[in-house]
Amino acid sequence: MSVRLNPDLRNELVQYGIGDWNACYHCGTCTAMCPLSEEGFLFPRKKIRLMQMGLGDQLEASVEPWLCYYCGDCTTTCPRDANPGELMMSLRRFMTSRYDWTGLSKKFYTSEVWELAWIIFFAILVVLSFVIVLPSFGFHYTSELTADGGVKVNSFAPIRIIETFDWAMAIIVATLLMSNILRMYYAIIWKHTNTKVSLWVHIRELWLLIYNFMVQPKFSKCDSKGYWVSHWFLMSGYTIMFIVIVVFLPWFQTEEILPVYDPQRLLGYYATFGLLFGLFIAIVGRVKKKEVKFQFSHISDWLFLAMLTLTVITGILIHIFRINGMPMATYISYIAHMAILVPMILIEVPFSKWSHLAYRPFAVYIAQLKKNAVPR
Amino acid sequence: MEEPRIGVYVCWCGTNIAKMVDVEQVADEVSKLPHVTISKTYKYMCSDPGQELIIKDIRGHKLNRVVVAACSPRIHELTFRKAVEKAGINPYLFEMANIREQNSWVHTDRTEATSKALDLVVAAIRRVQYHEPLQKRSVNVDPATLVLGGGIAGMAAALEIANAGKQVYLVEKTDRLGGQVAKFDLTFPYLSSARQLIQPFIQRTENHPNIDLFLNTEIKEVTGYIGNFKSKVETAENGTIELNFGNIIVAVGLKPFNPTVISEYGYGQFPDVITSLEFEEMLSNGHLLTKYGKEPRNIAIIHCVGSRNKKYHEYCSRVCCMAALKFVHEIRACLSSANIFEIYADMRAYGKGHEEFYALTTHKQIIFLMYDQQESLPVIRQANRNDNCNMIIEMDEKLSGESIEVPVDMVVLMVNMEAHENVKEVVRAVGVSLCGNQFFIEKHPKLDPVATTTGGVFIVGSCQGPKDIPDSVAQARAAAARILASIAQGSVAVEVTTASVIEHLCCGCQTCIRVCPYDAISYNEEKQASEINEVLCKGCGTCGSACPAGAILSKHFTDTQILAEITGIMSMSYKGA
Ligand SMILES: Cc1cc2nc3c(=O)[nH]c(=O)nc-3n(C[C@H](O)[C@H](O)[C@H](O)COP(=O)(O)OP(=O)(O)OC[C@H]3O[C@@H](n4cnc5c(N)ncnc54)[C@H](O)[C@@H]3O)c2cc1C
Ligand code: SF4
Ligand code: SF4
Numbered sequence A: 001m002s003v004r005l006n007p008d009l010r011n012e013l014v015q016y017g018i019g020d021w022n023a024c025y026h027c028g029t030c031t032a033m034c035p036l037s038e039e040g041f042l043f044p045r046k047k048i049r050l051m052q053m054g055l056g057d058q059l060e061a062s063v064e065p066w067l068c069y070y071c072g073d074c075t076t077t078c079p080r081d082a083n084p085g086e087l088m089m090s091l092r093r094f095m096t097s098r099y100d101w102t103g104l105s106k107k108f109y110t111s112e113v114w115e116l117a118w119i120i121f122f123a124i125l126v127v128l129s130f131v132i133v134l135p136s137f138g139f140h141y142t143s144e145l146t147a148d149g150g151v152k153v154n155s156f157a158p159i160r161i162i163e164t165f166d167w168a169m170a171i172i173v174a175t176l177l178m179s180n181i182l183r184m185y186y187a188i189i190w191k192h193t194n195t196k197v198s199l200w201v202h203i204r205e206l207w208l209l210i211y212n213f214m215v216q217p218k219f220s221k222c223d224s225k226g227y228w229v230s231h232w233f234l235m236s237g238y239t240i241m242f243i244v245i246v247v248f249l250p251w252f253q254t255e256e257i258l259p260v261y262d263p264q265r266l267l268g269y270y271a272t273f274g275l276l277f278g279l280f281i282a283i284v285g286r287v288k289k290k291e292v293k294f295q296f297s298h299i300s301d302w303l304f305l306a307m308l309t310l311t312v313i314t315g316i317l318i319h320i321f322r323i324n325g326m327p328m329a330t331y332i333s334y335i336a337h338m339a340i341l342v343p344m345i346l347i348e349v350p351f352s353k354w355s356h357l358a359y360r361p362f363a364v365y366i367a368q369l370k371k372n373a374v375p376r
Numbered sequence B: 001m002e003e004p005r006i007g008v009y010v011c012w013c014g015t016n017i018a019k020m021v022d023v024e025q026v027a028d029e030v031s032k033l034p035h036v037t038i039s040k041t042y043k044y045m046c047s048d049p050g051q052e053l054i055i056k057d058i059r060g061h062k063l064n065r066v067v068v069a070a071c072s073p074r075i076h077e078l079t080f081r082k083a084v085e086k087a088g089i090n091p092y093l094f095e096m097a098n099i100r101e102q103n104s105w106v107h108t109d110r111t112e113a114t115s116k117a118l119d120l121v122v123a124a125i126r127r128v129q130y131h132e133p134l135q136k137r138s139v140n141v142d143p144a145t146l147v148l149g150g151g152i153a154g155m156a157a158a159l160e161i162a163n164a165g166k167q168v169y170l171v172e173k174t175d176r177l178g179g180q181v182a183k184f185d186l187t188f189p190y191l192s193s194a195r196q197l198i199q200p201f202i203q204r205t206e207n208h209p210n211i212d213l214f215l216n217t218e219i220k221e222v223t224g225y226i227g228n229f230k231s232k233v234e235t236a237e238n239g240t241i242e243l244n245f246g247n248i249i250v251a252v253g254l255k256p257f258n259p260t261v262i263s264e265y266g267y268g269q270f271p272d273v274i275t276s277l278e279f280e281e282m283l284s285n286g287h288l289l290t291k292y293g294k295e296p297r298n299i300a301i302i303h304c305v306g307s308r309n310k311k312y313h314e315y316c317s318r319v320c321c322m323a324a325l326k327f328v329h330e331i332r333a334c335l336s337s338a339n340i341f342e343i344y345a346d347m348r349a350y351g352k353g354h355e356e357f358y359a360l361t362t363h364k365q366i367i368f369l370m371y372d373q374q375e376s377l378p379v380i381r382q383a384n385r386n387d388n389c390n391m392i393i394e395m396d397e398k399l400s401g402e403s404i405e406v407p408v409d410m411v412v413l414m415v416n417m418e419a420h421e422n423v424k425e426v427v428r429a430v431g432v433s434l435c436g437n438q439f440f441i442e443k444h445p446k447l448d449p450v451a452t453t454t455g456g457v458f459i460v461g462s463c464q465g466p467k468d469i470p471d472s473v474a475q476a477r478a479a480a481a482r483i484l485a486s487i488a489q490g491s492v493a494v495e496v497t498t499a500s501v502i503e504h505l506c507c508g509c510q511t512c513i514r515v516c517p518y519d520a521i522s523y524n525e526e527k528q529a530s531e532i533n534e535v536l537c538k539g540c541g542t543c544g545s546a547c548p549a550g551a552i553l554s555k556h557f558t559d560t561q562i563l564a565e566i567t568g569i570m571s572m573s574y575k576g577a
């Protein structure tokens, strides 16, 4: 069956960060150099070809861009400076917006104004909730301190309400992500009517999901500078924080000042350290631009780093102000923290750069399914 | 005949020969043969001391024949001929035995190789006894030159010669000068204007006092030989006039292949499928429109049309890849948002500035699509109403492995450049040959690319093989330099080892006339015998072996000489110790 070229697609692709899409002359050096490309999943050259030809559906049905962990080996060896590594990165942005059925992802990736406007909108909603909505239900700022001199956080940020809100937010985000992942699965596996994958294979390979999420073996395979370590710290810090905040908020957001060695504080410190360390490496990398993977920063890369950094910093501030009994400072930091965290979770996680935390492990799983596909 | 006094010189060629052939033994053995006055070996016979050795011996020992056993005569026959001439004997009283290429280099058994070397040397000794002195000959050169073809190559050559003050007759088949280049808008790789390139050339050619221009003219027949050719041309004003000239430059160029035969492309059936040359004209006229008078939104350029394909022509036309990239720039200049598809088989950017030109073109927002000549050609079909385009190209895209459909409104076919239909007439008229692709054959593909095996006939420009403007002009000027050199000398040396007919033996069968590849033989009705024009004869020997009456004497290859050589080879049954 022939497919129709869509020359206009390149104009769209350019918005996802694809620069000189025609520099590649298909020598194949990149594919030969790539430590992750393998029989059946050859990239990046072939994907570049699909991009040049504007074959959007074929691109959508490719799992390969997610199997690339951006070591940059291809870019350093490309004889034509076609920058295949960044082309793969841009493809991931494109695919994220293709999987997203709401169309918001595309909007966010292709229009900075849109993305910023929504972030600000959510931030304002958060601020208004704290300043107007919650006080009208009787939760408001108080300068009273607890018996051991801490700030009474729960009086202006009631655990129950915040927890319910967190859960709601998590459910929305998870639903969005899962539905998009289903679309990814549909495009890559289901749409191929000439092959099928048995249910047993689906179950058998599920462990890959968890293993890849936790360990990211592919990342370590395409990494010579130890970025896997900083990324792992970042990822684990983030995951711990997320779980603690959504699932265990009542245990985490306490008014009482626990001893330093208490698991609650230790866990919080670890997660904070992981996040800070990972962020520091990534920001320094992007500023210095020494590594190929950090040379080209799309606006979405910076937004994500900036928001996460601000979230962490405001989180730290809340903690410091709270245990030192500074109610106003705590109150303001809390609002700021939420005003950054909420849009970050609602926009970045399902629609933008953050979504890779779901797509990547699923891609490995889906690739494994593809390997086990049999002719129908 | 005076008593032969032969000097034999066996060369070591460093270790090249000495390693496999016992040269001392060979020299020793032949010294015993009759008429061998002296026989020696030396490390490098062709070196100055080696040649000195021979010259001294000729003088000292009154030698009148010389045999050198060394490398191939192709390499050093001339060297040694000159040496013996220097010593005062006729250069043809010399013979060479090849004991390197035909012996030491190809054998592995030293004893056998030595024995074979001996056989070869003895054969040469036997032969040289029958050699006769031959005299060098030369003919005067008429200072006028005939140029066939008024394209860029023909004009470049004509102007070069005319500027040196010599007469040129320029014969052009059509009614105007300029050839293909006159049809172009811009030229690759620097996108300079073709008009600015060709117009001054045309004007200078037309106005040059030393150039006689014959438009709408074709030459049917050329007689004569190097330095002294003759031909007749028809002119409107003066009727038939006869031209005399000493040299000929063939610059008849090539013509575009007719793509109608490639059914996949539907040329002739779809009005918006056009050839590269039609597109050039469209660009020169400044209207880039489809046959429906609309601006094309999608333009495909298909490479290698009729080229590099066993069904049509196997060779590469060499200029079309770059011409196709040139079109991209021209299209972009007037249609900034059109989609341009380069449908190619291989991108050939071989020349100066070409790779850079290719790299530059990739930035022009084009889509390269590769097809595999061996597998299948793209196929053009009419589009449907809802396709939103004029035609659809279906093809297997090689680099993605996908079968794709390309929407197009106009297709440019980069057609092959092939020989003119009447090229055989030109070939017959000037007496040169064509290769399998119908390009004129040069004398030597690397060392003599503008001369032909026919003295005084030169080939320049694309008729020698597809090429771009710089290469065409370079060849033209090179040929002009060669011709000017021969005119300056006033005479040229001609072949000495020609054939001649022994009249009383000739039975008049005219077999020789039919076989001679250089048209050197004619029949003399009066004498009832064939006659060989020694100026035209190249001494190929074909007639001599074909003549049933044994009436042809091939100088330096007489029956006696050849038989003596054969007897020599057979005479020694030397089996080494
Ligand atoms: C589409 C296309 C685009 C090109 N673009 C470029 C470019 O941008 N840059 C570049 O460098 N090269 C380009 N070329 C190559 C260029 O056309 C050739 O290099 C050039 O034409 C060669 O010149 P020529 O004089 O050998 O032959 P021609 O241009 O073919 O001229 C031959 C002349 O001989 C005449 N003739 C033919 N037969 C006879 C006969 N029997 N008797 C007398 N006269 C005869 C013809 O009428 C013609 O006038 C292009 C070629 C093509 C096909
Ligand atoms: S991206 Fe570079 S290395 Fe890869 S095929 Fe293209 S030109 Fe070659
Ligand atoms: S960046 Fe690394 S993993 Fe990604 S395609 Fe290039 S070589 Fe492969």
Ligand code: SF4
Pocket (backbone or CB within 6 Å): B303, B304, B305, B307, B308, B315, B316, B317, B318, B319, B320, B321, B322, B345, B346, B347, B348, B414
């Ligand atoms: S120059 Fe290019 S288009 Fe022309 S025949 Fe050769 S490969 Fe084909």
Ligand code: SF4
Pocket (backbone or CB within 6 Å): B501, B505, B506, B507, B508, B509, B510, B511, B512, B513, B529, B530, B546, B547, B548, B549, B550, B551, B552
């Ligand atoms: S082939 Fe011999 S016999 Fe016949 S015409 Fe020629 S020279 Fe005479």
Ligand code: SF4
Pocket (backbone or CB within 6 Å): B498, B499, B515, B516, B517, B518, B519, B520, B521, B532, B536, B537, B538, B539, B540, B541, B542, B543, B544, B554
């Ligand atoms: S030797 Fe060759 S070139 Fe000369 S007349 Fe005979 S056939 Fe012709």
